Amino acid sequence: MGRKASRLRRRRQPPAGISPTTSPSPSPASSSREFAIMQSPSKLPDPSVSTPPGVLGHQGWADLPDKLLHSIVPLLGSFLDLIAFASTCGSWRAAFSSYPSKSTICTKLPPFLVRPNLCVDAPHLPSSNGRHKLRTCKVIDLANQNRALRCQIPQETFQRMRFAGSSYGHLICCRRGNCLVVDVFTGAEVSLPSLPFSGDCEQEFYFGGTLTASLASPNCHLLVSTRSSLFDWPVGSDSRSELKLSDARVDQIVEFNGQFIAMDYSQRIYILKLAPQLGLQEITTEWWDDMTECPYLRPWLVVCGDMLLMVDHYMSLSFGAPVLYKPYHLDMSTRPAKWVEVKKLDNWALFVGGDVRSPPFSCLTPEKWGGRSNCLYYAHYSQPWSVHGLGDAADAVWDPSTDPDLVYKRNWYGQLQAFWVYPSMFYSDAPVVTGHQDWADLPDNLLHSIVPLLGSFLDLIAFASTCRSWRAAFSSYPSKSTFCTKLPPLLVRPNVRVQAPHLPSSNGRHKLRTCFTSMSPLASPNCHLLVSTRSSLFDWPVGSDSWSEIKLSDARIDQIVEFNGQFIAMDYSQRIYFLKLAPQLGLQEITTKWWDGMTECPYLRPWLVVCGDMLLMVDHYVSLSFGAPVLYKPYRLDMSTRPAKWVEVKKLDNSALFVGGDVRSPPFSCLSPEKWGGTSNRLYYAHYSQPWSVHGFGDAADAAWDPSTDPDLVYKRNWYGQLQAFWVYPSMFYSDGQ
Numbered sequence: 001m002g003r004k005a006s007r008l009r010r011r012r013q014p015p016a017g018i019s020p021t022t023s024p025s026p027s028p029a030s031s032s033r034e035f036a037i038m039q040s041p042s043k044l045p046d047p048s049v050s051t052p053p054g055v056l057g058h059q060g061w062a063d064l065p066d067k068l069l070h071s072i073v074p075l076l077g078s079f080l081d082l083i084a085f086a087s088t089c090g091s092w093r094a095a096f097s098s099y100p101s102k103s104t105i106c107t108k109l110p111p112f113l114v115r116p117n118l119c120v121d122a123p124h125l126p127s128s129n130g131r132h133k134l135r136t137c138k139v140i141d142l143a144n145q146n147r148a149l150r151c152q153i154p155q156e157t158f159q160r161m162r163f164a165g166s167s168y169g170h171l172i173c174c175r176r177g178n179c180l181v182v183d184v185f186t187g188a189e190v191s192l193p194s195l196p197f198s199g200d201c202e203q204e205f206y207f208g209g210t211l212t213a214s215l216a217s218p219n220c221h222l223l224v225s226t227r228s229s230l231f232d233w234p235v236g237s238d239s240r241s242e243l244k245l246s247d248a249r250v251d252q253i254v255e256f257n258g259q260f261i262a263m264d265y266s267q268r269i270y271i272l273k274l275a276p277q278l279g280l281q282e283i284t285t286e287w288w289d290d291m292t293e294c295p296y297l298r299p300w301l302v303v304c305g306d307m308l309l310m311v312d313h314y315m316s317l318s319f320g321a322p323v324l325y326k327p328y329h330l331d332m333s334t335r336p337a338k339w340v341e342v343k344k345l346d347n348w349a350l351f352v353g354g355d356v357r358s359p360p361f362s363c364l365t366p367e368k369w370g371g372r373s374n375c376l377y378y379a380h381y382s383q384p385w386s387v388h389g390l391g392d393a394a395d396a397v398w399d400p401s402t403d404p405d406l407v408y409k410r411n412w413y414g415q416l417q418a419f420w421v422y423p424s425m426f427y428s429d430a431p432v433v434t435g436h437q438d439w440a441d442l443p444d445n446l447l448h449s450i451v452p453l454l455g456s457f458l459d460l461i462a463f464a465s466t467c468r469s470w471r472a473a474f475s476s477y478p479s480k481s482t483f484c485t486k487l488p489p490l491l492v493r494p495n496v497r498v499q500a501p502h503l504p505s506s507n508g509r510h511k512l513r514t515c516f517t518s519m520s521p522l523a524s525p526n527c528h529l530l531v532s533t534r535s536s537l538f539d540w541p542v543g544s545d546s547w548s549e550i551k552l553s554d555a556r557i558d559q560i561v562e563f564n565g566q567f568i569a570m571d572y573s574q575r576i577y578f579l580k581l582a583p584q585l586g587l588q589e590i591t592t593k594w595w596d597g598m599t600e601c602p603y604l605r606p607w608l609v610v611c612g613d614m615l616l617m618v619d620h621y622v623s624l625s626f627g628a629p630v631l632y633k634p635y636r637l638d639m640s641t642r643p644a645k646w647v648e649v650k651k652l653d654n655s656a657l658f659v660g661g662d663v664r665s666p667p668f669s670c671l672s673p674e675k676w677g678g679t680s681n682r683l684y685y686a687h688y689s690q691p692w693s694v695h696g697f698g699d700a701a702d703a704a705w706d707p708s709t710d711p712d713l714v715y716k717r718n719w720y721g722q723l724q725a726f727w728v729y730p731s732m733f734y735s736d737g738q
Contacts, residue, residue, distance in 0.1 A: 062089045069095035073102075078143040078369065079109055079423065086425075090467055102426050107305075110142040110369055111351055111361045111420035113379055114151055114184060140384055142377075143369035152187030163416050164224055165209030165357040169424025171416075172209030172222070179224065179233075181215065185423050190215060192222060192233055193240055207412065208357050210253045211235075212260065212274070214427040221274055225250040232278045241278040250280075251356060254301050256308045263301055267294035267310075269330070269337075284336035288328055298410050302360040304329075304348050310339060311350065311360075311376070313388075313408050320395035323408050325376050325388050343391055345374045350390075351420045353379040356410045358419035372397065379418035380406055447473035455676070457487060457730060464732070480733050485612075488676055489658050489668045489727035491686055524735070528581055532557040539585045548585040557587075558663060561608050563615045570608055574601035574617075576637070576644075591643035595635055605717050609667035611655050615639075617646060618657065618667075618683070620695075620715050628705035630715050632683050632695050650698050652681045658727040660686040663717045665726035679704070686725035687713055 069092060076082050082105065086096040096102075115138045139149035153171060161173035161180060171182045179192035208225035220235040230250050233240040248264040253272060255261075260272035262280060270280040287294060296312035303309075307329040316324050327350075328339040349366040352358075366373055375397055376388040382403055389397030447470060454460050460483065464474040474480075527542040537557050539548040555571040560579060562568075567579035569587060577587040594601060603619035610616075614636040623631050634657075635646040656673040659665075665686075673680055682704060683695040689710050696704030 062091050064091070066095045066098060070099055073099050074105070074108075077109075079112070079141060079426075080144055080147065082426075087465060105426055106422045107362065107364050108368075110349075110363050110366065110371060110377075111422050112149065113140040113142070113384060113418060114138075114153075114421055115140070115379075115381070115384060115418045116153065116416045117381075142371060151184050153182060153184060154187055154189075157182055157416075162206055162414070163355065163357060164206035166359060166419055166421055167209070167211040168214045168427045169422055170211065170215065172211075172224070174206050174209070174224065179209075179222070181211070181222065183424050184421050190235070192235075193238060195224065195226070195231055195240075196229075205412070206357075207249050208251055208253065210359070212255070214424060223253055223272075225253075230278070230280075232274060243278045243280065252301050252359075254303055254308070254359070256303050257306075261301065261308060267296070267299060283332070285330065286336050286338045288339050288341055298356065300352065300356070300360055300410065302350055302352070302362055304345065304350065304362040305364070307342070308332075309342065309350075311352075316394075321388065321398035322404075323388065324394050325390050327390060344393070345390055347373050349373060350376045351379070352376065352410070353417055353419040354381070354407065354410055355413050355417040355419065357412065358417065361420055361422070377420075378406075378408065379420060381418055382406065384418070442469070442473075444473045444476060448477055451477050457483075457490065457733070460733070461730075475735075480735065483733050484729045485669065485671050486675075488656075488670050488673065488678060488684075489729050491691060491725060492728055493686070493688070493691060493725040494723040530560060530579075532560075537585070537587075539581060550585050550587065559608050559666075561610055561615070561666070563610050564613075568608065568615060574603070574606060590637075590639070592637065593643050593645045595646050595648055605663065607659065607663070607667055607717065609657055609659070609669055611652065611657065611669040612671070614649070616649065616657075618659075623701075627702035628695065629711075630695065631701050632697055634697060651700070652697055654680050656680060657683045658686070659683065659717070660724055660726040661688075661714070661717055662720050662724040662726065664719065665724065668727055668729070684727075685715065686727060688725060689713065691725070 073082070073085065073096065076085060082096070086093050117137070137151055137153055139151050141147065141149060157171065157173055157180075161175045163171065164174045164179070165172040166184075169184055171184060173180045173182060174195065177195040179195060181190040181192065182188070206224060206226060208223075210223050212221040212223065213219050215235060218236075222233045222235055224231045224233075227249055228245055230243040230245060231240055232243070245264075248266045248268070250262050250264050250270075252263045253260055260274070261283075262270040262272045264270070269283045269285055271283060273279045273281065294310075296310075296314075299310050299312035301308060301310055304327075309327045309329050311325060311327045313323045313325050316322055327342045327345060329342050331338045331340050347365055349363050349371050350360060351363065352360040363371070366375070371377075372387070374390050374393050376390060378386045378388060380386060380403075382405070386402050386406060387397055387399065388394065451460070451463065451474065454463055460474070464471050525543075529540045529542060531538045531540075534556055535552055537550045537552060539550075540546075552571075555573045555575070557569050558572050559570045560567055567581070568590075569577040569579045571577070576590045576592055578590060580586040580588065601617075603617075603621075606617045606619035608615060608617055611634075616634045616636050618632060618634045620630045620632050623629055634649045634652060636649050638645045638647050654672055656670050656678050657667060658670065659667040670678070673682070678684075679694070681697050681700050683697065685693045685695060687693060687710075689712070693709050693713060694704055694706065695701065
């Protein structure tokens with residue numbers, strides 16, 4: 001069947017109630033900003049937080065005394081604020097590193113929730129039913145729930161290793177006796193000497209793993225509990241100790257008042273000694289209500305201020321909360337020590353996950369970040385967490401919309417479960433590194449040779465944030481703007497409904513038809529801001545006090561691009577102009593011929609994009625045949641002829657294009673997209689209801705089309721009152737060094 005083209009209207013209309021010039025409200029969950037939480041101070045948490053390049057001299061804020069900076073640290077209200085503080089400059093990073101009690105921050109802010117092994121749709125991957133599931137790892141900060149975070153747990157950790165525990169911001173994993181300690185947020189790995197292994201993978205099981213201090217500490221030991229032994233490895237040594245357990249294995253180890261407390265499978269409590277040799281000393285205890293044994297099936301220990309608590313749940317058959325939690329604290333002032341019920345946890349909240357090996361946490365004054373005191377936050381798989389009131393607060397706190405199928409009995413799972421964690425950087429009170437280091441003194445020409453080898457914008461930002469000399473080298477790199485043709489732009493999907501301002505008009509409404517563009521980086525002395533309205537084009541040389549104006553009697557300017565050192569403008573009627581800024585603002589029309597002998601542009605709303613040495617005009621038309629429902633064709637402007645002529649480009653070899661739904665958001669091109677996992681001869685269109693759709697050019701249209709793409713997507717670019725999804729490169733990559 002042949003293809004039928006139409007330039008009038010796409011057959012798939014916007015959902016009812018949404019006008020063509022109104023965008024739907026973006027989904028907060030799918031469009032939050034993403035932050036990468038890094039342990040290394042050389043990593044910035046977000047590409048939008050760019051360190052000012054080339055700060056070579058001292059500035060006032062960089063020279064603040066450590067004492068003053070230390071007074072600021074405890075005032076910061078979230079881990080993201082703390083990470084931003086540590087990333088400001090070298091002196092602030094050193095002040096954060098020398099802060100004497102970073103670990104106390106972990107009692108004042110909620111831990112991060114890591115949800116591994118979440119299933120997500122991957123519609124662009126081949127599968128038998130047209131859909132494909134991928135596993136991803138999501139991180140949630142309860143103090144900043146509208147910000148998506150990510151961790152760096154290697155995928156093979158999920159697939160190959162067996163989870164043994166989580167401690168000091170690290171996962172402890174084992175396989176065939178080999179142990180690996182992995183930093184949750186940086187992916188840094190430490191391998192350990194092998195444990196005894198019987199050779200039977202089916203019988204291999206690890207009941208607990210914990211660190212006794214941060215890995216940077218000289219006193220750090222790794223403790224691993226198996227069915228019949230407790231192993232101790234002083235980190236950095238080549239030897240380990242083993243304690244044979246004849247009665248019951250060790251299920252949990254916590255640090256309390258400077259001592260390590262262990263609990264075995266029978267809920268007996270011990271003081272764990274590491275020196276002079278590994279050993280357990282039982283603490284004789286009495287249960288509450290004169291019971292002869294622990295009434296709980298699988299309780300857990302958690303340190304809460306100056307209390308060592310034992311907590312577990314029991315089911316309730318009455319109306320209200322179906323699961324009840326009661327904490328008991330160990331009163332060690334008596335002989336024997338006694339478990340005493342805690343009626344209410346004033347000013348504290350608890351956090352626990354479903355796997356016995358993931359450690360619980362406590363947090364002081366949770367109301368400061370939007371939490372609730374005397375509550376327990378339980379991490380789940382099917383929903384992020386459930387909240388439980390402790391003691392008499394159970395019914396008042398219970399949310400009846402909580403998934404009724406949730407399981408509250410902690411267990412030892414074969415697959416990594418949701419768990420709470422604090423980043424490792426908040427446990428290490430490392431001394432400030434003073435003086436020059438070799439890596440800080442590398443010559444600029446060597447650093448410049450490293451820059452083009454970096455494979456992502458985050459790597460480039462991390463490079464520029466390493467130290468002042470590296471930042472200066474990045475600032476002076478002569479061709480930073482070339483990265484914007486070698487890496488894909490970042491996709492920004494706004495998640496806040498913003499009312500567009502209304503301009504005065506007779507009916508109280510005014511449709512915005514403006515085009516804003518900057519002619520060079522704001523830091524450049526040649527930067528101009530151009531603003532197009534319905535009847536004028538305004539030019540403001542940035543830094544001056546005056547505007548220039550061209551009255552447009554025929555058609556407004558819809559787009560301006562820079563091509564081969566000149567500015568090219570296109571008006572509403574698709575006429576092309578040279579735009580002159582000096583000696584005065586002006587437009588010089590370029591006479592052009594359309595393809596196929598047409599007398600006018602056959603497209604309704606085409607757009608220009610610079611692709612290497614080509615100036616392209618692109619738009620879509622709707623196909624009514626089987627296959628891709630929307631087709632794109634690019635045409636390049638051949639300016640070697642008089643008049644210039646638009647010539648069809650059959651295939652975009654080695655390039656991909658990016659465009660958003662708003663006419664005012666600029667399109668981009670990217671060279672060799674296969675280097676970052678993209679595909680050449682493709683167009684990536686940013687949307688609201690799904691992040692993007694992928695379209696093949698020319699004959700590749702049907703092969704590139706994903707039939708699971710939302711059928712209600714709109715491909716006709718428009719002028720929207722609300723900010724739409726758009727592609728962008730960070731501004732720091734436009735200012736080339738001299």
